Amino acid sequence: MENINLTMAQTVDMQELFCILSELGYKLVKLPTSPDFDSFLRVVAGRAQHKAEMARLESDVSNPRLVVELKKWRREQARVENVPPYYILNDRTLLHMAVHEPATLEEFQAVPGVGEVKAGKYCRQILKLIERVNNGIQ
Numbered sequence: 001m002e003n004i005n006l007t008m009a010q011t012v013d014m015q016e017l018f019c020i021l022s023e024l025g026y027k028l029v030k031l032p033t034s035p036d037f038d039s040f041l042r043v044v045a046g047r048a049q050h051k052a053e054m055a056r057l058e059s060d061v062s063n064p065r066l067v068v069e070l071k072k073w074r075r076e077q078a079r080v081e082n083v084p085p086y087y088i089l090n091d092r093t094l095l096h097m098a099v100h101e102p103a104t105l106e107e108f109q110a111v112p113g114v115g116e117v118k119a120g121k122y123c124r125q126i127l128k129l130i131e132r133v134n135n136g137i138q
Helices: 037-060 064-081 091-100 105-109 116-134
Strands: 007-010 017-020 029-031
Touching (some): 064 116
Antiparallel strands (some): 017 029
């Protein structure tokens, strides 16, 4: 795990506590006056790990158009099912698909965030989409 610079500051009247996390893209986070710091630091560390993983996945994508097409498919599927897009598949899962480009059910099920239910519902559609995008078909 990488180190995170954490700057804590409290107002003069001791009523408000702030945390500055510039490395994570946060400029200022207001905290309760008596936070459970262990819990808070676990959340911060988790967010840092997630952000680093997402950046790594984005840099590993060889075909950015595939990410765009997967997100378009997800948006349309969410509209059809009347649910938020992240209920279909979250961004992390879509990025893993764009990086690994599964071509079989087994490869699809190996993508983090895909279980039996989602594989059963979406595998055929997504595998066809990946094949179309990789072959340059609209």
